[in-house]
Amino acid sequence: MSAEFTRRIFSGIQPTDHMHLGNYLGAVRNWVGLQGDEFETIYCVVDLHALTANQSPEGLRAAIRELVATLLACGIDDKRSILFAQSHVPAHSELAWLLSCVARMGWLKRMTQFKEKAGKKQDAAVHGLFAYPVLMAADILLYKGTHVPVGEDQKQHLELTRETAGSFNHTYGREVFPLPEPLILGAATRVMSLRDGSSKMSKSDPSDYSRINLTDDADTIALKIRKAKTDPEPLPERLEELDGRPEALNLVTIYAALDKAEPAEILQRYAGAPFSTFKPALAELAVETLSPITAETKRLLGDQAHIDAVLADGAARAGAIAGPILAEVQEIMGLVRL
Ligand code: TYM
Numbered sequence: 001m002s003a004e005f006t007r008r009i010f011s012g013i014q015p016t017d018h019m020h021l022g023n024y025l026g027a028v029r030n031w032v033g034l035q036g037d038e039f040e041t042i043y044c045v046v047d048l049h050a051l052t053a054n055q056s057p058e059g060l061r062a063a064i065r066e067l068v069a070t071l072l073a074c075g076i077d078d079k080r081s082i083l084f085a086q087s088h089v090p091a092h093s094e095l096a097w098l099l100s101c102v103a104r105m106g107w108l109k110r111m112t113q114f115k116e117k118a119g120k121k122q123d124a125a126v127h128g129l130f131a132y133p134v135l136m137a138a139d140i141l142l143y144k145g146t147h148v149p150v151g152e153d154q155k156q157h158l159e160l161t162r163e164t165a166g167s168f169n170h171t172y173g174r175e176v177f178p179l180p181e182p183l184i185l186g187a188a189t190r191v192m193s194l195r196d197g198s199s200k201m202s203k204s205d206p207s208d209y210s211r212i213n214l215t216d217d218a219d220t221i222a223l224k225i226r227k228a229k230t231d232p233e234p235l236p237e238r239l240e241e242l243d244g245r246p247e248a249l250n251l252v253t254i255y256a257a258l259d260k261a262e263p264a265e266i267l268q269r270y271a272g273a274p275f276s277t278f279k280p281a282l283a284e285l286a287v288e289t290l291s292p293i294t295a296e297t298k299r300l301l302g303d304q305a306h307i308d309a310v311l312a313d314g315a316a317r318a319g320a321i322a323g324p325i326l327a328e329v330q331e332i333m334g335l336v337r338l
Helices: 021-033 057-074 091-100 105-109 112-118 127-141 152-172 218-227 246-258 263-270 275-301 304-333
Strands: 008-013 040-045 082-085 147-149 181-183
Touching: 008 021, 008 127, 021 057, 021 147, 021 246, 021 275, 040 057, 040 304, 057 082, 057 275, 057 304, 082 304, 091 127, 091 304, 105 127, 105 152, 112 127, 112 152, 127 152, 147 152, 152 181, 218 275, 246 263, 246 275, 263 275, 275 304
Parallel strands: 008 040, 008 147, 040 082, 147 181
Antiparallel strands: none
16 A cells, blocks of 8 residues: 655745746746645745855845745745745755765756756866755655645756655665655746747846846836847737747746736737737736735835744744654664664
């Protein structure tokens, strides 16, 4: 008989710079919607993962608190969910080492994110960037997470988590870990850059015009959408006709996600419209959705003591789940527990 696991969601986001529209539509909005009776929900600001990117210590500290404020402003409810920072629960680092002795070099060498981020200088990349997916596996497995809501770009990392969990279970001959399922939901599972429809919207793009940040004001959002790369053709009637027009497809997808509709419906509404009509409509919708979040983030950031109290409470609740699971793993692997 297979083991019964609590239906438990775990997901994480890095505090590098500001949260952007891709993070929101691809992940965080789904995190908010998944809060309820069906799952226990645990959301983590993965500050240890952020150490793999170049950021000043002060910049990182500010980004951690800003991200907590943004997540609360997006609708993460710190009473219904556990919201905490990874480094406040040391068991993440401990389990990451234990799983490093399970995950294979070959699996890690296949990771496309490492290849993209390290570029041609793989030997100069820090070891943490290579080991990143093992820490991510530890994040999820430390809570025996069963479901992981993420954008499409995290699919391969989730596959490695499943392989690691399966290998652990096989080696020790019992079903210790569930094989976590990715939840890749909504119209915008991969939001693309506003400057280049073939690359993902990301915090690491040097051009701020490539992304909409959740901290942007209304004028900045409108300007970025006005400047977004497009082509001279009007919008077609059917989705298939957007083949070969990645920038147009991206804007239609963003519109659909913001409107909680299907891209095909948006095309029916705007068939034949030029971008000079579509872009202002998109800007208006984006501002309408994002400005309450931006305003609430600002308000919350005015009260750092509250943010830190949320983090402390989240760390205590996360630690209470993580502690016994780490102890179970240590025991199973043969460490002496006193
Ligand atoms: P991060 O911080 O890069 O992104 C956070 C979430 O946002 C999603 N996302 C996107 N979705 C759609 N379009 C985009 N352009 C886009 N860019 C980012 C990501 O898929 C992610 O869901 N490795 C993770 C953080 C992590 C984690 C975990 C996630 C660490 N431990 C455990 C889940 C479970 C990351 O770098 O996400």
